[in-house]
Amino acid sequence: MNIPLLDLGSQLKPLRKEIIEAVTNVVDSTQYIMGHEVLGLEEEVANYCGVKAAVGVSSGTDALLVSLMAIGIGPGDRVLTTPYSFFATMGVIVRLGAEPVFADIDPVSYNIDPGKMAAIIEHDQGKTIKAVIPVHLYGQCADMNLLIQAAEKFAIPIVEDAAQAIGAEYPDGRGSWLKSGSMGLAGCFSFFPSKNLGGIGDGGMVVSNDEQFAEKIRRLRNHGANPKYYHAEIGGNFRLDPIQAAVLRIKLQHLESWHAARRENAKYYNTCFAGTPLLANGMVKIPRAVYENEATGSESHRNYHIYNQYVIEVEQRDELVAYLRKQNIGCEIYYPVCLHEQECIKGKIDFHPMEHAEHAALKTLALPIYPELTTTMQDYVVQQISSFFNQH
């Protein structure tokens, strides 16, 4: 059986006619920059996330970059984030001449450890750290309560890297469910094709409950022009393409059902793994939607995880990846190198070892979890993992 990590073809099939029609309409309209499709998507994403404003931008990376630009991050500033994420999270900090600071991750959720993050903020007392970027990795929100408390104390803006988590929800422990991207000053989404809401090319969005901040993002995505050809600020060309917006508006209508299917698939994997000796004997660690208070939190108050990735942890990770690929099962390592260990910043910035992030980079792998994956395929994936362990 051939099981890809992601099968965009099976998602496209039922939508193809509608998508081609929408793209054709943009072509025929000759409105190729901004226009009603971009405005329409912005309104729909703002509604979906329960925020006041949404600004379409060219990519998830640019959503992060323009948010930091709007805050005024530059040389001499430091930005606190996780060492375990896609490179863009750190790349945007360094590109602006600022310095990244890292707090290690929580080994269960793989998200930044809020206690460690808060301790670093407390120690700095708001002197050098001018923004924090929690990442909602794999589709599960970072534990935000403590983080928000610590950041608010020193008026440090929070930029959520929600690239993998549009629609994920965080139980704040006070009876509310908060949508990813709605908890900080800025929430940044990516519409890269492999995200839960993916376009037919690059795209992104910044959401905010601060109208003034959103207005600034709107100016900066268009070279800071206000009015046209007058530049009190310097921005860039960070605009969202209307073809992408048109396609994303169609896909947004299916996002909840895709999340539900991914969550069903995750549940089914969990059941399959529980039916093998691999969990009990500690050979495989499966992902967990966590709660702020792991010991006492009820199951119904766990993170609403949208499983952009289903990531397991095994000791012989590289051997298992090679084995699965030989059986035509797609799998991927997100991410093999921590941010603080990337070549481009080596020697330039001093970092403490990040025990849990470094462990995750060595031991985790992502299995296929896309909505159209069948239980037969999942049975096969778990069978193949079992047979790997029988042979090793």
Ligand SMILES: *Cc1c(COP(=O)(O)O)cnc(C)c1O
């Ligand atoms: C995908 C991703 C980005 C970047 O998004 P692009 O649209 O590819 O620029 C940033 N951060 C995280 C965590 C991501 O997964």
